Amino acid sequence: MAERVYLFDTTLRDGAQTSGVDFSVADKRAMAIALDKLGIDYVEGGWPGANPTDDAFFGDAPTLKRAKFTAFGMTRRPGRSVGNDPGLAALVNSGAPVVTLVGKSWDFHVDVALNIPREENIAMIGDSIAHLVSLGREAIYDAEHFFDGYKANPAYALACLKAAQDAGARWTVLCDTNGGTLPHEVARIVREVTAHFPGETLGIHAHNDTENAVANSLAAVEAGVRQVQGTINGLGERCGNANLISVIPSLMLKMGFDTGLPVEDLRHLTGLSHLLDERLNRAPFKHAAYVGASAFAHKGGLHVSAVEKDPRTYEHIPPETVGNRRRILVSDQAGRSNVISRCRDLGIEVPPETSKIDALVDLVKSREFDGYSYDGADASFELLARRLFGEVPDYFTVTSFRVLDERRWNALGKLVTLSEATIRVTVGDKQEMTVADGNGPVNALDAALRKALIPLYPSLDDIHLTDYKVRILSPQDGTKAVTRVMIESQKANGERWTTVGVSPNIIDASFNALHDVICFALLKFGG
Numbered sequence: 001m002a003e004r005v006y007l008f009d010t011t012l013r014d015g016a017q018t019s020g021v022d023f024s025v026a027d028k029r030a031m032a033i034a035l036d037k038l039g040i041d042y043v044e045g046g047w048p049g050a051n052p053t054d055d056a057f058f059g060d061a062p063t064l065k066r067a068k069f070t071a072f073g074m075t076r077r078p079g080r081s082v083g084n085d086p087g088l089a090a091l092v093n094s095g096a097p098v099v100t101l102v103g104k105s106w107d108f109h110v111d112v113a114l115n116i117p118r119e120e121n122i123a124m125i126g127d128s129i130a131h132l133v134s135l136g137r138e139a140i141y142d143a144e145h146f147f148d149g150y151k152a153n154p155a156y157a158l159a160c161l162k163a164a165q166d167a168g169a170r171w172t173v174l175c176d177t178n179g180g181t182l183p184h185e186v187a188r189i190v191r192e193v194t195a196h197f198p199g200e201t202l203g204i205h206a207h208n209d210t211e212n213a214v215a216n217s218l219a220a221v222e223a224g225v226r227q228v229q230g231t232i233n234g235l236g237e238r239c240g241n242a243n244l245i246s247v248i249p250s251l252m253l254k255m256g257f258d259t260g261l262p263v264e265d266l267r268h269l270t271g272l273s274h275l276l277d278e279r280l281n282r283a284p285f286k287h288a289a290y291v292g293a294s295a296f297a298h299k300g301g302l303h304v305s306a307v308e309k310d311p312r313t314y315e316h317i318p319p320e321t322v323g324n325r326r327r328i329l330v331s332d333q334a335g336r337s338n339v340i341s342r343c344r345d346l347g348i349e350v351p352p353e354t355s356k357i358d359a360l361v362d363l364v365k366s367r368e369f370d371g372y373s374y375d376g377a378d379a380s381f382e383l384l385a386r387r388l389f390g391e392v393p394d395y396f397t398v399t400s401f402r403v404l405d406e407r408r409w410n411a412l413g414k415l416v417t418l419s420e421a422t423i424r425v426t427v428g429d430k431q432e433m434t435v436a437d438g439n440g441p442v443n444a445l446d447a448a449l450r451k452a453l454i455p456l457y458p459s460l461d462d463i464h465l466t467d468y469k470v471r472i473l474s475p476q477d478g479t480k481a482v483t484r485v486m487i488e489s490q491k492a493n494g495e496r497w498t499t500v501g502v503s504p505n506i507i508d509a510s511f512n513a514l515h516d517v518i519c520f521a522l523l524k525f526g527g
């Protein structure tokens with residue numbers, strides 16, 4: 001039977017120490033519930049007594065069905081009794097059934113950061129853990145800087161662990177607080193520690209300062225620890241903590257451990273990772289292992305050709321196992337297989353003549369050479385393919401446009417820049433000329449184009465531009481540089497699509513991308 005490894009999530013505590021992260025009580029509640037639903041064993045909610053958010057969160061703690069809700073804090077202050085320590089009192093009063101206490105285990109830290117006798121630190125650990133245990137709490141000792149401490153003074157580091165274990169700690173967790181320990185050192189030290197304490201009482205808490213937090217956590221489990229601490233998406237102080245989104249499937253699928261989660265539930269990992277990004281208002285990291293949009297995205301022609309035959313040729317696991325999906329990209333690295341597969345995904349019927357596919361591959365490559373990028377602009381790729389296959393009607397022709405920008409002092413004595421666009425459009429035998437203002441040249445052009453087209457194609461009325469990105473492709477050319485514009489649009493029904501335009505003239509590049517926005521909308525949603 002597979003051995004059990006316990007999962008401890010500290011997204012809401014160490015994750016809250018990430019620069020730029022500021023959880024609200026509602027964020028904490030949503031994440032705690034999601035972590036519980038996944039089946040994490042311990043959910044550390046924060047540090048009661050440290051700030052009003054954590055006080056409010058613990059004051060009205062979510063009811064977790066499976067996970068043990070955990071409070072975090074530190075050992076008693078030097079020179080105080082446990083019964084007279086406001087920090088410990090806040091932890092006890094939080095009502096959390098489990099309390100994690102951070103305490104020193106590196107003699108250097110005891111000397112420098114606490115500046116107290118080394119025996120007093122050991123007493124602080126033992127007294128504080130015993131106090132919690134006497135009050136019926138499950139107590140966990142996070143041995144801060146354990147690996148650095150063990151390298152400097154193994155006897156002292158082990159004595160700190162012993163104090164916690166003797167006092168009744170359920171777990172003593174070996175922390176690589178500065179994140180500088182490498183996997184071979186973690187493996188060696190954990191093996192040595194398991195000669196003194198059973199692995200079933202030991203945990204690992206790894207920081208990512210050498211990009212090894214996940215590797216260190218897996219090495220520690222391999223060497224004997226049975227609890228892994230980490231965060232969703234690797235949040236945490238400085239470079240972050242071990243990313244549980246990678247740790248969990250690696251433990252289960254690659255190392256054969258039981259984490260208490262059924263393998264089928266790994267499919268929730270991608271959603272959980274995205275939920276955190278949404279709460280933090282961050283774009284998901286495309287290249288994240290297992291759950292990123294690129295984790296199973298195939299670009300090279302040789303890869304796609306083989307993946308089409310059997311995905312195992314270039315995929316370490318089936319993407320669906322973790323709730324992800326395969327993506328076939330089309331770019332200048334593509335061959336026929338990419339293009340055929342992409343067309344199929346987009347519901348484009350692939351013509352039987354290989355010459356048409358070859359023509360599409362050549363067209364994609366030559367447009368990418370000019371600066372287009374179809375990797376992230378599916379709508380422009382679909383239009384390119386369907387145009388080549390003769391499937392896109394001539395909805396409208398823009399015979400000319402003109403954009404004027406004027407910077408002047410207005411009647412109120414304020415400096416303003418005004419934009420105005422004039423556009424001439426032919427639709428069938430009708431000709432339209434419209435003029436519109438905008439808060440910039442692209443906005444004015446967009447407004448003028450819609451003004452001309454909406455009376456003829458009312459379905460365009462509920463389309464909004466949700467993102468507009470400009471990239472300079474030849475910075476060495478200074479202001480003459482070629483620019484690439486990507487526009488993301490959304491219809492009121494929530495559908496989103498991205499188009500691309502390229503030109504040395506930024507207005508022209510924007511117009512090309514806008515033109516595709518409108519053509520794609522007409523193709524998909526009709527007039």
Ligand SMILES: CC(=O)SCCNC(=O)CCNC(=O)[C@H](O)C(C)(C)COP(=O)(O)OP(=O)(O)OC[C@H]1O[C@@H](n2cnc3c(N)ncnc32)[C@H](O)[C@@H]1OP(=O)(O)O
Nearest residue numbers: 047049050074075076077078102103104113114144177237
């Ligand atoms: C490795 C880790 O990530 S541990 C978690 C770190 N997380 C945080 O610090 C976030 C939350 N922290 C806070 O809000 C605040 O630091 C508080 C409320 C906990 C404490 O605030 P303050 O009382 O103002 O103390 P401050 O933060 O300046 O310094 C920490 C104090 O704790 C002492 N201390 C540090 N570790 C320990 C420990 N394990 N046991 C007892 N005391 C400790 C320090 O020596 C220092 O004491 P001093 O004030 O006498 O110099």
Ligand SMILES: CC(=O)C(=O)O
Nearest residue numbers: 102142144145175177
């Ligand atoms: C406890 C903790 O966060 C650390 O030692 O890194």
